[in-house]
Amino acid sequence: IPIIPADARWAQNGVTVAGDHGEGSDTNQLNGPSGIFVVDDDQTIVIADIGNNRIIQWKIGDTNGQVVAGGNGQGNRLDQLDRPTDVLIDKETDSLIICDLENRRVVRWSRRSGTTQGEILIDNIACERLTMDDQRYLYISDYDKHQVKRYQIGDKNGTLVAGGNAKGTGLNQLNVPTYIFVDQQQTVYVSDKDNNRVMKWNKGAKEGIVVAGGQGYGNALTQLSNPEGLFVDTLGTIYVADYGNSRVMRWPKGAKQGTVIVGGNGYGEGANQFTNPMGLSFDRHSNLYVVDGGFLGNNPVQRFSIE
Template identity: 65%
Template sequence: MNAHDLRSILLKLQNRLKDDDRKRLHFFFGNDVPRRIRDDPSLGGTLSLMESLFDQDKINEEDFPFLIHAFEAIQCIDAAKILRAEIMPITIKQIFDDQDDDKYKYGVQCSFVPKKIIYENDTVMNDSNDKSIDAITTTTDNKTALHLQSKWKPVFSVTLIIWICLFIFFVILIIIFGAVSGIYLHRTLQNNSQLQENILAKKEKSNETIQRLANELKYMQNIPKIAFDAQWSPSGETVAGGNGIGSATNQLQYPWGLLVDDDQSIIIADFRNHRIVQWKKGNTTNGQIVAGGKGEGNELNQLNGPTDVLIDKETDGLIICDRNNQRVVRWLHRIGTTQGKVLIDNIMCNGLAMDDLRYLYVSDIEKHEVRRYQLGDRNGTLVAGGNGQGADLNQLNRPYYIFVDRQQNVYVSDNNNDRVVKWAKGAKDGILVAGGQGQGSALTQLLHPLGLFVDTLDTLYVADQWNHRVMRWPQGEKQIIVIMGGNGSGAREDQFHYPYGLFLDRNGNLYVVDQWNHRVQRFSII
């Protein structure tokens, strides 16, 4: 707005002013104009008053809002409305223009400081409502004016800045809280995970301990405790086979290893019939085929020269040394099972054993070693021999049968070395237990030993193959005791013709595979 436009607007106001309005207006601005103008409330005097204020730069095109408050103070509402309608829109536009140009950072704020005006005669001017009219001093942009102080107010007020700062503070606080909570949660989860792992480890260890104790109990129940001076019937009873060589269910053909189950059933590796047969207690006339029996072959439903068998109680499975197929297989221990599953291959196995923890031990007569396997593992861990064929205590020469006691000591019938050696767990060399004094029939000698068994007193029982006898060697004794056979080879009840497999049941009765007589003999403990 220019000065001419402002004067035109002020002239329009004159028509809205009454005589009383002019008097109050002159009185209101009495300190800012000459007395002659103040005392002349006529139309011409009012124009002179405006002109005087204009000349003094008390009102101009940039600083006029206090006029509105002046007219409101003298109760001239119509004039105040005209000024608001004509001037304020232009003012607001100018303010926004100034903000866009970054010339001014403050808005308009009007404040009024009342000051009562008293004339020389101590008279006070009143408005039409008999209210006293005071003069007001205002400061605008470093200059003092009447009735109004015009200044710029911060667009971003202190309060707004405080709120923004508080908002930022709380955002940062939330972020910090979230980070700390995340770290705490992460560590808690880690600790919980570690705790769970520890609990699982302890649980597994406890389960292993329970399993070991259960197996030890089972071992103690199945392995007999036999008195040092125990004796057996000198004559055996035929409990399987004995009906000549053949493949009928009442016959055997060069049987090898055997075991006696908890129910006194006898399970036999029928070598030349390529099958595993089971003879129930009390039934000495016929056996039942439980694996193989489909002729010589390498299919999963066939066996080829099985030499040993054991029962895995956990899976109710028969584990079989299928020697001529160079593999170890497992068949379910029930009549009607049609085929087995290969556990270990490429091994010239002969003897089998299983310890309390269900580790499987297998002798290899080609590599002259014994390995321990966790079921499902096909490589195994060397536990005896493995240093080539030989007679040193770290060597074996065609290890045939094996036995593992509760301490995981491995007993091996070292056939071509005519001895039995014991390998303690983790040992690099074996310990001579029996034989090893050259070939012969003396009580200190063995001749191609095969099947063996160890009772709870660590007394050794061994089938002395070529001497056609079964020997008993109490721990620490110098000589072996002949407990059966030893009467030359033959088919009498007190004779053997190459004894092979050997087993003691829980009652101490001794079962012997009499191979060339194609039978199994039981010698009852007396």
């Protein structure tokens, strides 16, 4: 996790690093991308390309990406994906772990060349998004049960770590949990999308704490509108893709309102605008990567350099 200075600022105009050729299925295009994973060692980003039923990997600076999972049409065979929403790299096994949404499963694909299909890790799960902590526990948000569970690789049952008390607005409830971030203390942060808030669940807690938003749907600095991508730095500062407001916000630990770090200039396709910001991530130099996805999006991945 990079140490991002408290007074950090980012370039206001993004540079497209993937998917600069409009919406489509070629390897220089994306179609409704969402989750992103940044690999620092070789300047690579891995993207869940929902509308193309594939995971695509892009070396920064390349015009075309490379399909690394799926891409064999929409379906439930082991060589197929059906609207994959999120992806991570498990460095220990050098494999991709993927939320295969419409197939209601979590699958693993080796990154070794010659891999033609994946294996099922967990099935019968309404997998919305996923992440992994530094002890290799997997965390998965479930949009049917409005909960987040933690899994050891190989365990199909998991342990409830957030929500799970039906859909609702209570502190022990979630309403469509999407992106998750887990810190070194196994504290779970979750974008509670339809409650317009980010929740923090300490390890073992029975209810969460509102750490961003939670003041209804709107565009004030105290509000979020259907938050998506999420990142928490070592200071506990929250970075969140405020999907409905076409902006990325930063909420310092304990703050009652956030600040806009990029976007917030209306809904649009300019270099300083977003349509529907989804996944976000940082590289080790604290440059920000944002997926402008959603099916209304102009579909590129943009990098905002730290100044």
